[in-house]
Amino acid sequence: MILDILEYPDSRLRKIAAPVAVVTADIRRLVRDMAQTMYAAPGIGLAATQVNVHKRIIVIDVSPTHDDLKVFINPELVFAEGESGYEEGCLSVPGYYDKVRRAGRITVRAQDERGEPFELTTDGMLAVCVQHEMDHLVGKVFVDYLSPLKRARLAAKARKKQRIAV
Ligand code: NI
Numbered sequence: 001m002i003l004d005i006l007e008y009p010d011s012r013l014r015k016i017a018a019p020v021a022v023v024t025a026d027i028r029r030l031v032r033d034m035a036q037t038m039y040a041a042p043g044i045g046l047a048a049t050q051v052n053v054h055k056r057i058i059v060i061d062v063s064p065t066h067d068d069l070k071v072f073i074n075p076e077l078v079f080a081e082g083e084s085g086y087e088e089g090c091l092s093v094p095g096y097y098d099k100v101r102r103a104g105r106i107t108v109r110a111q112d113e114r115g116e117p118f119e120l121t122t123d124g125m126l127a128v129c130v131q132h133e134m135d136h137l138v139g140k141v142f143v144d145y146l147s148p149l150k151r152a153r154l155a156a157k158a159r160k161k162q163r164i165a166v
Helices: 025-040 124-139 148-164
Strands: 046-047 057-060 071-083 084-090 093-102 106-110 119-121
Touching: 025 046, 025 057, 025 071, 046 124, 057 124, 071 119, 071 124, 084 124, 093 124, 093 148, 106 124, 119 124
Parallel strands: none
Antiparallel strands: 046 057, 057 071, 071 106, 084 093, 106 119
C-alpha cells in the first residue's frame, strides 16, 4: 500500500519517534508499505515519521537497480567521523535540493525486518542517507541546516503552494 507523505512545514514532521519494542507482523507490513511508498515516489530513503507513523523505522535503497532494500529498526549511530557533503533532497520537501554537511563515515546499529540486530559501517551516499533519515526520527528536516534566509524563502514558497492547493 502506498502511504501519504507529509510535506514540510507540516508540524507532524517535528514529532519524536518512539523505539519499536517488538518487530511484529504489523511492523513488517508497515516496512513493506514504506518501501513501496519510497520506490513509487521515487526516492532513496524514507523514515516512518514522513508517513505519520512515529516509530524508529527507516528504509533505504541507494542502489542504481533499486533492489537492495535496507531496513533499519531502532537505528543508533555508534560511530561517526570525517566529513561529507551531498546535494540532498527529501520526499517531504519536493523540488528542493541543497548541500548539507554530514559525517563521512558512520557505524549504525539497528534491527532488520526480522528483528535481528546488525551493525553496518559505511560511507558515501548510504552514510549520508542514514543520517538524513535518522534526523527525521527526531523531528529534524534537512532544511533545518540551511541559513535562516534560505529557510525563510523556502517557508514562503511552501505557504504559497498550500494556498493554491485544491
Ligand atoms: Ni527526508
